Amino acid sequence: MSTKYLKDRRYNEGLKNTAIWGYFKNAATYGVGTSMEGSPYFSRLEDASGWTWAIPLHNRTTSVGVVQHQNSVKAKKQAMGSPSSKDYFLSCLHEVSGIMDLIEGAELVSEVRSASDWSYNASSYAAANVRIIGDAGCFIDPLFSSGVHLALLGALSAAATICASMKGQCSERAAGKWHSEKVREAYTRFLLVVSSAYAQMAHKDRPVLNELGENSFDRAFDVFRPSKSSG
Incomplete structure (x- = not known):
């Protein structure tokens, strides 16, 4: 309705982000022995260009993703020499020790996916x-x-x-x-x-x-x- 008939959708330039994520099997549980045990985990990237998530799902996999502004993604990929989506994704995760602690013994069991321009x-x-x-x-x-x-x-x-x-x-x-x-x-x-x-x-x-x-x-x-x- 907004896009086809009213034609009044507008995107937020300040939140023009890109999310990249995948699903891991056998990831560790966050917060074991604390009141936060089993909760999702969120953390900022070390260079402050975005944030990461690790969310346990019902099928015993864990959704792990990175959110960054599109300009940051473009600059980082250029600096890395145009890596594959998977290599870029894993490189970002390595910036967050908390995420790496959770997926150290886990296996990436999906393709790396991405989405952008969702803020409107x-x-x-x-x-x-x-x-x-x-x-x-x-x-x-x-x-x-x-x-x-x-x-x-x-x-x-x-x-x-x-x-x-x-x-x-x-x-x-x-x-x-x-x-x-x-x-x-x-x-x-x-x-x-x-x-x-x-x-x-x-x-x-x-x-x-x-x-x-x-x-x-x-x-x-x-x-x-x-x-x-x-x-």
């Missing part, structure tokens, strides 16, 4: 008798599972505004406008979180989302999170 939004998320939700309307970044949040919020807003319009509680135009505003508000809020997180990764010695010595972004999320009375 739109000027409107509704039209007459239409509501646009989830990835159909906007997406920011895999970081913090923002897509899940935006999809659920959009679905709730769509259901509420459709019901209100059908019951005559407001005009269809007003209902669609309210839906677009709610999705846009949630998108902007999470975009600020993700952009700040990337700034924190790039400047690890400067407090952006956390103070020096803090191990998470929990306190920052308390600030960004809407209050129960909002909206």
Whole structure:
């Protein structure tokens, strides 16, 4: 709808990233003996050009990936002499000791895959008798599972505004406008979180989302999170 009919999709140049990933068998478990045992693992690349993930899956494989800005990928590949996707992928993983600890005895059992240009939004998320939700309307970044949040919020807003319009509680135009505003508000809020997180990764010695010595972004999320009375 956004791309074919409304033609209002736009990409975020600041988050023009590339993800490259593969699936490993027999990877080690993160956080053994701690409260984090079995949790996904995330870490920044040593050169601050991006971040990595290691997520255990239901079929006993582990998804391992790297996210970097496209300009960083291009520059690194040129410096390496145009390596294969697999060689480049493994080279990036070697920058993160935590990832290497998890996959040291593991086997890459898939092709190395990639995706890019996924960060986008739109000027409107509704039209007459239409509501646009989830990835159909906007997406920011895999970081913090923002897509899940935006999809659920959009679905709730769509259901509420459709019901209100059908019951005559407001005009269809007003209902669609309210839906677009709610999705846009949630998108902007999470975009600020993700952009700040990337700034924190790039400047690890400067407090952006956390103070020096803090191990998470929990306190920052308390600030960004809407209050129960909002909206």
